[in-house]
Amino acid sequence: MVSVIYSDEFLEHKTGMLHPERPERLTAIVTALNTFPDNGQLQWQSPTPVEKRDPSLMTLLEKVHTRSHIEAVAEIANSGGGYLDGDTPVSPKSYDIALLAISAWLDGVDLVLANGKPAFVLARPPGHHAESRRGMGFCLFSNAAIAAHYALEKPDINKVAILDWDVHHGNGTQEIVETNENIAYCSLHQSPCYPGTGSADEHGSYNNVLNLPMSPGSTMAIYQPTFEQKVIPFLANFQPDLLIVSAGYDANHDDPLAGISLQPEDYGLFTEYCLQITHKILFGLEGGYDLPSLSQSVLATIERCLQVS
Numbered sequence: 001m002v003s004v005i006y007s008d009e010f011l012e013h014k015t016g017m018l019h020p021e022r023p024e025r026l027t028a029i030v031t032a033l034n035t036f037p038d039n040g041q042l043q044w045q046s047p048t049p050v051e052k053r054d055p056s057l058m059t060l061l062e063k064v065h066t067r068s069h070i071e072a073v074a075e076i077a078n079s080g081g082g083y084l085d086g087d088t089p090v091s092p093k094s095y096d097i098a099l100l101a102i103s104a105w106l107d108g109v110d111l112v113l114a115n116g117k118p119a120f121v122l123a124r125p126p127g128h129h130a131e132s133r134r135g136m137g138f139c140l141f142s143n144a145a146i147a148a149h150y151a152l153e154k155p156d157i158n159k160v161a162i163l164d165w166d167v168h169h170g171n172g173t174q175e176i177v178e179t180n181e182n183i184a185y186c187s188l189h190q191s192p193c194y195p196g197t198g199s200a201d202e203h204g205s206y207n208n209v210l211n212l213p214m215s216p217g218s219t220m221a222i223y224q225p226t227f228e229q230k231v232i233p234f235l236a237n238f239q240p241d242l243l244i245v246s247a248g249y250d251a252n253h254d255d256p257l258a259g260i261s262l263q264p265e266d267y268g269l270f271t272e273y274c275l276q277i278t279h280k281i282l283f284g285l286e287g288g289y290d291l292p293s294l295s296q297s298v299l300a301t302i303e304r305c306l307q308v309s
Contacts, residue, residue: 002305003043003111003119005104006030010124013098014081014091020257020289021126021138029122029285032295033302041306045111047104047123050096057103064146064176066133073098073140084135098125098140105147108282112242113154118275118305120247120298121284128170128246128286129195137168137195143284144246145176148183151242158182161240161277163231164189165270166248166286167258169198169211173246178204184238186210186231188223190251190258210234214251216259220266227273235277243274243281249288249297257289264296271304279308 011023033039050057061070076082077095084090101123108121121143128144129137148160161184162177164170169189174197177183189198191213198211212226235243249267251260274281283301288294 001041001043002117002302003045003108003115004033004122005045005047005107005111005119006122007046007100007104009097009100012093013125014093015089019089021124024291025288025294026122026124028291028295029298032299036299036303038303038306042302045107047100047107050099050103053103053106057099057106060146060150061102061141063149064132064142065130069133069135073135084140088135088138088140090140094125094140101125101127102141102143102146105143105282105284106150108284109147109151109242112280112282113151113157117279118281118283120302121282123285126248126286128164128166128173128248129168130172131175136172139172142172142176144170144244145173147244147282147284148177152182157241159184159238159240160242160244161186161235161238162244162246163235163274164246164248164286165251166246167251167255167260168194168248168287170246171195171197174198174202174209178209181206181208184208184235184240186212186234188212188214188226188231190214190216190260193258208238214260217261219261220263223262223266224269227270232273232276240278241280243278245274245281245283246286247283247301248286249294252288252290252293252297254290254293255288257287264293264300267297268300268304271301275304275308
């Protein structure tokens with residue numbers, strides 16, 4: 001079995017017509033998961049309501065983000081909606097839905113640690129561009145970084161690694177975790193590309209950051225040796241008690257927002273590499289904006305998990 005944490009409430013984060021990060025991303029994935037042959041091996045779970053986590057969720061949120069940023073998102077939502085920046089809309093329900101997304105990521109941590117098996121958080125808004133003091137790039141709060149801090153509060157969890165295979169560098173995740181010796185961050189991302197961060201010469205305060213800029217047009221012929229020669233050794237040497245994957249699927253050839261040329265089935269191999277490190281993996285949705293390739297990529301990830309779970 002693979003647990004999938006999901007709620008229709010995540011569709012209520014409204015981004016407006018023609019925005020790439022739209023609710024249909026989730027409905028396409030849900031449809032694909034409900035119709036594939038092994039769907040009986042999926043265990044769907046609703047996220048814990050935020051009110052059942054207070055004040056613990058807010059305490060975690062304030063460990064990662066400044067109070068001024070948290071209040072800014074809440075104020076925009078409460079005033080009827082607006083923008084954090086030109087790319088990052090906040091609708092009237094976005095603040096509440098973003099908190100529910102965080103709760104879903106925390107549920108994912110709990111499930112992985114309890115079962116010793118992978119889980120997938122199917123939530124939005126995404127988070128890896130959200131820095132401690134601001135949201136950007138479609139992201140309000142840094143889901144993966146918050147989940148990592150939450151995991152480190154658990155017994156027997158001393159180290160957490162975050163692998164970010166989204167086509168864009170997770171500037172927010174890196175900014176938040178690079179000074180924490182108990183969290184490692186590895187990102188494969190197109191360069192040059194938004195947000196223009198993620199240089200290979202950035203290594204974090206404890207040699208805990210590995211950035212792997214990928215040239216536009218890169219295919220699996222480039223990604224596979226990069227995983228084998230750089231990603232896997234970096235993660236294995238860190239010896240994480242939990243691996244969190246910022247699972248963006250916008251490095252697909254058909255994705256409109258970048259220029260990497262992966263195919264959906266390639267994410268199955270990425271998942272296999274991760275499983276060589278540990279079966280304690282939390283996958284959380286980040287980017288991916290071509291609906292067919294997005295849904296098939298998530299399916300490839302989960303199918304590979306089912307082969308070992």
